[in-house]
Amino acid sequence: EQVNDSARGSGLSFAAAVRADLFASDGTDEAMMITEQLDACDSLDSCVGTVMYDYEFFSSDNSLASAILKYIAERSREELEKDFELRNFEGSTKTTNESKITFTGSSSPLNPLKLNGNDVKREANGDFSFESELKVGKNEFSFEHKGKTYKYTVTYEIKILESITPTKSMEVPGGSSITVTATALKGSDVTASLGGTKVKLKQQSDFVQDENGTKLDENSDFAVYSGKISIPASTSKVQSLGRIKVYASFNGLSATMSGASVSVSAVIPTPDPTPTQPDTTEHPSTDKPSDTTDGGTSGNVDFDPSKMITPYAYAGVAGRSKMCEITSLCETMPANVVDDCVPYSSPLPAGTFDYISSEYTYGGSKYYRLASGRNILASKTKLIAQGYNLPQNKVSVVSSSSNSDATTIKFGFTWKVPFNVAVKNQSYIPSSQASGGSLYAVTAFNGKYVDITFSHSGNVVGKVNVSGSKIVSAAQWITDSKAKTLTLRLTLKTPGRFYGYSVGYTSDGCLTLKIKAKPASSLSGSVIMIDAGHGGNDSGAICAYNPNSSKKYEKQINLLLAQKIKAKLEARGATVIMTRSNDTYVSLDARANMGRTKNPDMFIAVHCDSSESASPMGTTAYYYQAYSFPLASAVHKRIVSAYKSSIYSGAGSAILNKIDRGTNMYPFRVTRIEECPAVLIEYGFVSNISECKLLWSDSVQEKLAQATVDGIADYIASN
Known part of the structure; x- marks a missing residue:
C-alpha cells in the first residue's frame, strides 16, 4: 500500500x-500467502499486475504451483481452505456388524492425507472414499492432515441376526397374511413362527427398503430374508396369536429375536345388500359374459344424481351398520394383504361408501377391512358408526364415447359403491426369480382385458358403445351373484397395448372412466412429465465426490439431468412438465398428484442410487404397474448401452458387468399412479466416488439425457 x-x-x-520458487513445494499456508498477495495487488489502483518467478517452477509438477495457477484461473481458494472431513461418520466412535467400514470425505489436495501412517488415495480435489477391513473387536483409525490428527474407533461385533420386521403390535384381519423380514448374515438358515405356524424365510438377492431406494448392497455381509405367515380366520372375538419370533443359525451359531405382538381382529357383522326393485331392463347373464358393444347408438340412460342415496339417511332398508366414507383418494389392498402394495388393487375416490367388516392395526396405523374385500387406511375415511343399510346398487351407463384421446364411459349409481379397475390376463414371473422376491414382477406386458368390478351391485341398464375406440375392441358385462358384483370387461384391441386410465366422480355426479388411447406416434406431440428427485430440504444422498463446495447432493445431479432431458425432449417436439424446476421441496404425494391431474403421456422420475458401501455401481429402472414395464425397459436398455459403449468405453469386464442392475418392480410412491406409464430411473451410484465423479460431468449428463430420450422414443415407436 505504501508503494501504491x-x-x-x-x-x-x-x-x-x-x-514463488522460494516457498516450500507444497502446503496450503504458502499457497494462501501467495494468493492473498495476488488479491492485494488487484485491489491497488496503481498496480498493473504481478510478476511470478520463475517459469520452470510453474511448469513443473508440484502442488503449490498447481494451486496458484488454479487460483489465477478460477479466483477461488476453495481447495486451499479445505480441511479434513468425514461425511459418513458421526462422532468418533461407531459399532457395526459389517466386516468392512467405508470412509467417505474430503481434504485439501495440497496437503498429504495419511491413515495410520499410510497415504490415502484421493481424487485431484482431495475427496476420497474407500473401504477398510475390520477385525473383531475395536479397530483404531488415525487420520493425519494439515498438522492435525483425527482419531476414530470402530467396533466390529459379529451378529447373526441384525433386525426383524414388523415390531409394532398389530391386530390384523383373519384370512390375511403378514410379511416377516429379517436382516441376517448371508447363508443363514432363518425361520419365523407365530401362533404355532412356522415358515422358512427366503434370502432375497436385491431388496429395496425405502422410498429413496436404500438397499443392502451385494458387498454387505448381510442379506434380507422374507416370508409370509398366514393368519387364521376371524371369529366374533379378538384372538391373540402371541409374538412373532425369528430364529437364525449360521455355522453352529444361533440367534433369536422377537417381533410384533399379533392379534386377529373380530368380525363386524355386515348386511347383505337388499336388491333394488326389479325393472324391465334386460339383465346381463350370470352364466357367461354378455356383449354390450353397441355399434350404432350410445345406449345412454337418464340419470339424476340428486336421487343417489347415502348411509346418512334411511333408504328403505332395515337396520344400521358400521360404515365409512372415503374422504380423499385412497390406495387399497386385497383382503388377504395387510402390508403391501398390489398393482391390481386400484385406489378408491373420495365419496365412496362401504361397510366395515373388521378393523386392524399395522405399523402403528389403523386400517379397515371393507365388505367389498379391500383393506384401506382409516385416516383416509370418515367413520359412520351407525350408517343406514343400503339396497343393492344398480349401475346405469349414462354415456360412452371415443375420440383420438380416450374412450370415456360415464356411470350412474344408486349409491357410490366401491369398485376396482385391473388389467387382466397379465402373466407374472415367479417371486423366486424377481428382484426382492416381488409377487408382481413381469418380463413383458401382455394384458388382454381391463376389468371394472362394481361391488354390492346386481343390475345394469344401458349399453357401452366402444365403436371408434382406438384402444378397446369390445365390452362385456359379467355378473357374480354370489359375490354380488358386476364387472365390465373391456377387451384391448391389441394385447399388451395399454397407456393408463383415469377414474373419478365428475361435477355431473357420474363416475367417469377414461381409457387413454395411444397419445402420439413420435416424441413430437407427446406430453412427458419429468420428476427430478428430492429437492429443497430433502437433499437425497450425499455425494462421495464434490466438484466444489456448492455441489454435494444427489438432488443437484437429479435436477441437472432432468433439465438436460427436458431440453432434448423439447428439441424433438415434446411438451415437458417438470415437477420441480429449481431447488424446492415437493412431497411425494404432490409429485404423484401431478402425474394424476396434469394428464401426461408418461412419467419419469430421475434419481441416483446410493449405498453404505463405496463399491456398488450401475443403473436400475423401476416400474410398478405392469404396463409401465415397456417404458422402464426401453429407457434402461439405452442407458446401459450409453454406459458400456461410451461412458465406460474401454473398461474391463469387472466394471462392465456391474452396469446393468435390471428393470425391477418396486412400489415407489411416484410410480403408483394409474393415469400413465410411470417409471423411476437410478442413473448411477453417488456413493461410488468414481461413478459420482462421472455423474457430475456435464458431458456424461448429456449422454445419459440423450440415452433417456432415445429410450422414450424407442418405447413410443414399439408400443
Whole structure:
C-alpha cells in the first residue's frame, strides 16, 4: 500500500514481484500467502499486475504451483481452505456388524492425507472414499492432515441376526397374511413362527427398503430374508396369536429375536345388500359374459344424481351398520394383504361408501377391512358408526364415447359403491426369480382385458358403445351373484397395448372412466412429465465426490439431468412438465398428484442410487404397474448401452458387468399412479466416488439425457 501511494503521488504505475520458487513445494499456508498477495495487488489502483518467478517452477509438477495457477484461473481458494472431513461418520466412535467400514470425505489436495501412517488415495480435489477391513473387536483409525490428527474407533461385533420386521403390535384381519423380514448374515438358515405356524424365510438377492431406494448392497455381509405367515380366520372375538419370533443359525451359531405382538381382529357383522326393485331392463347373464358393444347408438340412460342415496339417511332398508366414507383418494389392498402394495388393487375416490367388516392395526396405523374385500387406511375415511343399510346398487351407463384421446364411459349409481379397475390376463414371473422376491414382477406386458368390478351391485341398464375406440375392441358385462358384483370387461384391441386410465366422480355426479388411447406416434406431440428427485430440504444422498463446495447432493445431479432431458425432449417436439424446476421441496404425494391431474403421456422420475458401501455401481429402472414395464425397459436398455459403449468405453469386464442392475418392480410412491406409464430411473451410484465423479460431468449428463430420450422414443415407436 505504501508503494501504491508513492506510485500514485508520482503519477506512476508498478508491478509486484513474487519469488514463488522460494516457498516450500507444497502446503496450503504458502499457497494462501501467495494468493492473498495476488488479491492485494488487484485491489491497488496503481498496480498493473504481478510478476511470478520463475517459469520452470510453474511448469513443473508440484502442488503449490498447481494451486496458484488454479487460483489465477478460477479466483477461488476453495481447495486451499479445505480441511479434513468425514461425511459418513458421526462422532468418533461407531459399532457395526459389517466386516468392512467405508470412509467417505474430503481434504485439501495440497496437503498429504495419511491413515495410520499410510497415504490415502484421493481424487485431484482431495475427496476420497474407500473401504477398510475390520477385525473383531475395536479397530483404531488415525487420520493425519494439515498438522492435525483425527482419531476414530470402530467396533466390529459379529451378529447373526441384525433386525426383524414388523415390531409394532398389530391386530390384523383373519384370512390375511403378514410379511416377516429379517436382516441376517448371508447363508443363514432363518425361520419365523407365530401362533404355532412356522415358515422358512427366503434370502432375497436385491431388496429395496425405502422410498429413496436404500438397499443392502451385494458387498454387505448381510442379506434380507422374507416370508409370509398366514393368519387364521376371524371369529366374533379378538384372538391373540402371541409374538412373532425369528430364529437364525449360521455355522453352529444361533440367534433369536422377537417381533410384533399379533392379534386377529373380530368380525363386524355386515348386511347383505337388499336388491333394488326389479325393472324391465334386460339383465346381463350370470352364466357367461354378455356383449354390450353397441355399434350404432350410445345406449345412454337418464340419470339424476340428486336421487343417489347415502348411509346418512334411511333408504328403505332395515337396520344400521358400521360404515365409512372415503374422504380423499385412497390406495387399497386385497383382503388377504395387510402390508403391501398390489398393482391390481386400484385406489378408491373420495365419496365412496362401504361397510366395515373388521378393523386392524399395522405399523402403528389403523386400517379397515371393507365388505367389498379391500383393506384401506382409516385416516383416509370418515367413520359412520351407525350408517343406514343400503339396497343393492344398480349401475346405469349414462354415456360412452371415443375420440383420438380416450374412450370415456360415464356411470350412474344408486349409491357410490366401491369398485376396482385391473388389467387382466397379465402373466407374472415367479417371486423366486424377481428382484426382492416381488409377487408382481413381469418380463413383458401382455394384458388382454381391463376389468371394472362394481361391488354390492346386481343390475345394469344401458349399453357401452366402444365403436371408434382406438384402444378397446369390445365390452362385456359379467355378473357374480354370489359375490354380488358386476364387472365390465373391456377387451384391448391389441394385447399388451395399454397407456393408463383415469377414474373419478365428475361435477355431473357420474363416475367417469377414461381409457387413454395411444397419445402420439413420435416424441413430437407427446406430453412427458419429468420428476427430478428430492429437492429443497430433502437433499437425497450425499455425494462421495464434490466438484466444489456448492455441489454435494444427489438432488443437484437429479435436477441437472432432468433439465438436460427436458431440453432434448423439447428439441424433438415434446411438451415437458417438470415437477420441480429449481431447488424446492415437493412431497411425494404432490409429485404423484401431478402425474394424476396434469394428464401426461408418461412419467419419469430421475434419481441416483446410493449405498453404505463405496463399491456398488450401475443403473436400475423401476416400474410398478405392469404396463409401465415397456417404458422402464426401453429407457434402461439405452442407458446401459450409453454406459458400456461410451461412458465406460474401454473398461474391463469387472466394471462392465456391474452396469446393468435390471428393470425391477418396486412400489415407489411416484410410480403408483394409474393415469400413465410411470417409471423411476437410478442413473448411477453417488456413493461410488468414481461413478459420482462421472455423474457430475456435464458431458456424461448429456449422454445419459440423450440415452433417456432415445429410450422414450424407442418405447413410443414399439408400443
